[in-house]
Amino acid sequence: MTRLRAVLVSLVVTMTSLVAITATTTTPAHADECYSWGRSLSSGASGADVAELQIRVAGWAGYGVNMAIDGSFGPQTVAAVQGFQAAYGLEADGVAGPATYAQIYELQDPDCTPLHFSYDEVVPDCGGTGFSGGSVPEETVKENLKRVMWRAEALRQRIGNVPLTVSSGFRSQACDVEVGGSGSGQHTYGNALDLIGVPFCTLADNARYNGFGGIFGPGYPDHDDHVHVDIRAGNTWSAPDCGV
Known part of the structure; x- marks a missing residue:
């Protein structure tokens, strides 16, 4: 075998080994x-x-x-x-x-869905089943709910892996109006959860670190008994009694 051929064979063997190692580790x-x-x-x-x-x-x-x-x-x-x-x-x-x-x-x-939250917890507030009647198609609602639940899972872990309860999840447009909303709020997109289970200011304060664009809690009108979190674009936060 010529010296050049031996070098080429050696290179091929080396490259093959590297590919095998890369495939194994990645x-x-x-x-x-x-x-x-x-x-x-x-x-x-x-x-x-x-x-x-x-x-x-x-x-x-x-x-x-x-x-x-x-x-x-x-x-x-x-x-x-x-x-x-x-x-x-x-x-x-x-x-x-x-x-x-x-x-x-x-x-x-x-x-x-994440371990500590489920679609069963975020079903329509006003009764019924499924996730239709919102501001976007049902499958989009479910995808949005999955995304907000994963951020809620992060919030739960951040505050010490303490159980959180969803007091309000998806709302159809009709349901949103029925409970005093605009009929086109974040709940109708599947973007929002209302949370209880720990001190509300603990929720509002920590939620700022867990990817929520909307946070509304104590001191904001009609939010003294829960903390609303959502995944809207940008940041709109208001929980004055909590310094948020």
């Missing part, structure tokens, strides 16, 4: 009833799997950050993954790999 093996990730994700990645990750970690992006679910792994997603990892005792390196996915799988129910 392809988490899991079969989850809801969703499974097939690769590790880090800064610069993009795709539907990034968007699925963002839904589950958006509540950890930091104070006042209402992170977009856009399928692009940018600085906010890095911060959100780091926040999630730190909250659950993992190495906070900002890379979503097997350990991060394993923690998500522990928190993920078969219908993709």
Whole structure:
């Protein structure tokens, strides 16, 4: 074998080994009833799997950050993954790999809702079943509810893994009017939850760190007996009695 041929063969063997190692270390093996990730994700990645990750970690992006679910792994997603990892005792390196996915799988129910919240809790306030009659189609309502529930899961963990109760979830447009709303509020999109179960100011104060665009609590009209959180764009917060 000539020297050149020997060098080429050596390079091929080396590259093959590197590919095999990369495949082993970047392809988490899991079969989850809801969703499974097939690769590790880090800064610069993009795709539907990034968007699925963002839904589950958006509540950890930091104070006042209402992170977009856009399928692009940018600085906010890095911060959100780091926040999630730190909250659950993992190495906070900002890379979503097997350990991060394993923690998500522990928190993920078969219908993709988080462990401590469910669609059964956020059914229409005014009776009935399903999620129709809102400001967007039923499937969009359910997707929005899933996203707000994952942020509520983050809030629950942040305040010490203390149980929270949903006192109001989805409302049809007719129901929203019936309870005194405008008929087109955030509840009609599936974007909002009203929470009780711990001191309201604890909820309002901590919710600022868990990705909620809307926060309304004590001191805001008609919000002295619960804290409203939602995932609207931007930040609109008002709980004057809590300094929020």
